[in-house]
Amino acid sequence: MKIGILGTGMVGAALGSKLASLGHSVMMGSRTPGNAKALEWTDKTGSNASAGTFSDAAFYGEIIFLCVNGAAALEAVKIAGKENLRNKTVVDVTNPLDFSKGMPPTLIPDLTNTNSLGEEIQKALPESKIVKSLNTVNCAVMTEPSRLSEETEIYLCGNDTESKNKVREILESFGWKRITDLGGIAASRGTEMMMPFWLSLWGSLKTGIFNLKIVKEKSI
């Protein structure tokens, strides 16, 4: 499949490399053409990797992964272009982290509790199908869930069932076996609001390579 990645950071590179290794053709998009990190990633990744602008990658991909910093996400999809993203599945991996008040980051007030970045991206792209996923784990775990000592949970939510099924297939191709559908895009609130807890665990465990597993009641 042709996949567009918006963002050249660790998350975009990890997802782009994994998708290319699975045989997909991946274009990494950046704000400005000729981005050094995108070109470096392209060189390293091989013949099914390419680089372009946000708009190029949005036009190119059948599915788009949004991997920019949360604070830049709404602007990035605007630059990428509504028309380029029309009718497409956009996998939103972002979290609305606010680094402006120091460390640890808090969440951007307008994008939390009674709102979420997932919902705002869906509003900004009403003709696209936003699926929020993978934002609850570190990028090393996202693409390689088998690094963990047990199967753990990954979540998705969004308003379009067909798009969620497409994303579910991609998650399965990464090795995810426990995929929980949380419902419509408003469930982004919950997964985004896990971030402060995740950061707290990261501090306590001294590693970001962990995840959580749902444990239910003993069957009687």
Next chain:
Amino acid sequence: MKIGILGTGMVGAALGSKLASLGHSVMMGSRTPGNAKALEWTDKTGSNASAGTFSDAAFYGEIIFLCVNGAAALEAVKIAGKENLRNKTVVDVTNPLDFSKGMPPTLIPDLTNTNSLGEEIQKALPESKIVKSLNTVNCAVMTEPSRLSEETEIYLCGNDTESKNKVREILESFGWKRITDLGGIAASRGTEMMMPFWLSLWGSLKTGIFNLKIVKEKSI
């Protein structure tokens, strides 16, 4: 040990009954004396259970469990009385749920993201030792973690190590084996902000009897 419970709801009753069954003497405190739910709980629980006002229970207990609705928590500790709670460990089990905007509840804006109920309770009781714990699970799981099919995580945080050790012992007496210390009371932000995610999982799993287990990297 003498234990005071502030709150007569499901959480207060579950914790009070468990503590009484473990041999502690428990007083359940309510806003007004002669509360019907407190008296019913006392009758059911037996000779080491008693009932009184918030202030009575705060005075009585060597350790206090704060189990009221989040929206009422700051007022409850005020009524309970700073003097009655001075130098005592107060286990804060509350979440700042805001039901005023309908279901599912959101969090009370002033008590989330850049603040938390745990922190505000510590500020309201500067001479008490607040330990936030047990607010990430349903009350059936709180007191009976062995109902779940695997050991799962419970968290605590607070500024006083000795108080955290006392709470850890109580958690162990309930059967908790995986107890993670998240640091100072500001870590309440993370565990309280899990609530929307917990509610989302509850909707998806159709039961509140579940919890999350931390899974780390495979050892190599």
